Amino acid sequence: MAERAVVVSVDLDEWYHCRWATGAAHSRWPDTAAVFREHYGGDRPGGELVGPTRRILDLFERHRLRGSFFVLGEVATHYPGLVREIAARGHEIGCHGFHHVDADLLGPEVFARQLGEARRVLEPLVDRPLTGYRAPNLLLRDWMIPTLREQGFDHDVSVCTSRGLLGKDFGHSHHADNPYRFRERFAQEDAGGDLVEIPLPTFPFLRLPAATGILTRVAGVRWTTVALRHALRSGDAQYYFHPYEMGPRPAIPLGLRERVFLRRLGPWMEHAVDRILATLSGWGVTFMTASEMAARVRAS
Numbered sequence: 001m002a003e004r005a006v007v008v009s010v011d012l013d014e015w016y017h018c019r020w021a022t023g024a025a026h027s028r029w030p031d032t033a034a035v036f037r038e039h040y041g042g043d044r045p046g047g048e049l050v051g052p053t054r055r056i057l058d059l060f061e062r063h064r065l066r067g068s069f070f071v072l073g074e075v076a077t078h079y080p081g082l083v084r085e086i087a088a089r090g091h092e093i094g095c096h097g098f099h100h101v102d103a104d105l106l107g108p109e110v111f112a113r114q115l116g117e118a119r120r121v122l123e124p125l126v127d128r129p130l131t132g133y134r135a136p137n138l139l140l141r142d143w144m145i146p147t148l149r150e151q152g153f154d155h156d157v158s159v160c161t162s163r164g165l166l167g168k169d170f171g172h173s174h175h176a177d178n179p180y181r182f183r184e185r186f187a188q189e190d191a192g193g194d195l196v197e198i199p200l201p202t203f204p205f206l207r208l209p210a211a212t213g214i215l216t217r218v219a220g221v222r223w224t225t226v227a228l229r230h231a232l233r234s235g236d237a238q239y240y241f242h243p244y245e246m247g248p249r250p251a252i253p254l255g256l257r258e259r260v261f262l263r264r265l266g267p268w269m270e271h272a273v274d275r276i277l278a279t280l281s282g283w284g285v286t287f288m289t290a291s292e293m294a295a296r297v298r299a300s
Contacts, residue, residue, distance in 0.1 A: 004232045005286040007198055007293050008277065009094075009157060009240040010056060011134060012071040012083070014049050015250045017100035019137050020258055024102050032074065032099070039252065045078055052243035053082060055270060057089050063277045065287035067091045070134040070157070073098035073118030080125055087126045092289040094132030095122060095153070103139050112147045119151060132290045134158050134240075138200070140186050149195065155294035157238060159186055159199040162209045177201040178235025179297045196294040198238050201231035213241025213273070217264040221272050225279050232285065236293060239276065245269045 015021065016035040021028050029035050033043070040046050060067050069086050071093055076083050087093055098114035098121075106114065119130055133148055135158040148156065161175045174187045176199045183193035203210040203223060210219075210227030224239070231237040249265050264272075280287075288296070 003284070003286065005236045005288045005293060005296065006228070006232075006280055007068055007157070007236075007238040007288055007290050008060070008065055009068040009070060009134070009238060009290060010053075011096055011240060011242050012049070012053065012069050012075050012086075013096065013100050013136075013242060013244075014045060014075070015244040015247070015262075016045075017072070017136070018261070019102070020261065023100045023105070023136060025105065039250075048247055049075070049079060049243055050082055052246040053086070055246055056243060056273075057086065057091070059270070059274060059277070060091070061089070063274075063281065063287070065277070066289050068094055068132060068157070068290040070094040070096040070132070071122060072096045072100055072136075073114070073121040074100070076118075076121045076125060083122065083125045092132070092291060093122060093126045093130065094134060094157070094290060095119060095130045096134050097136050100136040102137055103135060103141050103144060108143050108147065111144060112151075115147060115151055131155065132157060132294070142185050145184065145186070145195070154194070155196040155198060155290060156186065157198045157200075157240075157290050159197050160202065160209055160212075161187075161199060162202045162207055175202070175207065177231035177237065179293060181297060196297045198236075198290055198293055198297075200240065201227045201237050203227045204230040211237065211239045213245045213269065214261070216241070216272050216276070217245065217269055218260065221275055224276055228276075228280070229283070232283070236288075236296070238290075238293075239280075241269070241273060246273075 036043050095118050098118040131154050133153045133156050138158045138160050140158050179198045180189040181193035182195050183190040201211040209215045216224045246269050249262050
């Protein structure tokens with residue numbers, strides 16, 4: 001295999017930000033404020049995010065890699081010290097929006113306003129401008145591009161060119177496993193584009209999600225490593241997951257679909273990510289932050 005690089009990224013959000021819980025048209029709760037009132041009996045979360053995040057930081061330290069953490073503005077308001085700790089331990093902070101809500105429920109004006117709010121919360125915590133973005137639920141629309149550009153973002157890490165799955169349509173007409181430049185459309189490569197996309201590889205031929213913690217838990221470690229190996233044959237790649245996946249299952253009644261979605265949380269997932277990182281190291285892969293990979297794409 002030619003010299004390749006992988007971005008290992010983390011979405012700093014909590015279990016109640018999953019699409020079945022909040023942020024989508026048919027979610028269980030209308031917003032996170034309702035979760036706080038009903039589940040925590042107050043106006044803030046219970047702090048479950050901290051322990052799993054620190055275990056991720058320790059895991060990254062053992063593998064000697066710098067990760068890219070895409071943080072919700074909402075999460076940063078509740079855990080500013082944790083965001084500072086992530087940055088202080090050498091990792092990159094990117095923006096995940098303010099609330100974890102499908103783009104179609106926001107529209108261009110609200111999206112722009114909330115993106116600016118997230119930047120105003122996050123940038124003072126890390127003392128630098130944010131340049132990387134990941135869309136909540138990986139749902140992108142081309143009308144987002146001018147706003148991202150205007151607010152100083154130069155790379156996105158959200159594209160998943162999977163087939164629609166369980167009612168979720170990613171909306172991309174092309175198939176891309178490796179980073180590329182673009183300008184006016186997320187799904188249209190443009191060698192002269194000013195923006196960089198770092199997509200999430202899908203499983204070969206089947207075009208189903210693969211390089212995500214959710215599919216690692218549901219389909220197994222080999223599902224993920226096969227997809228990453230296939231993507232790395234043609235270029236660089238990305239893998240991402242969430243802290244809540246290394247924590248306990250939420251203590252609420254769950255339907256069958258939700259139980260499948262939340263399969264293998266906790267120690268199983270922590271061990272799985274450890275195995276995936278060890279496998280990548282064994283292949284001779286270099287770990288990069290998202291901004292480093294974006295710079296690599298521009299220089300190529």
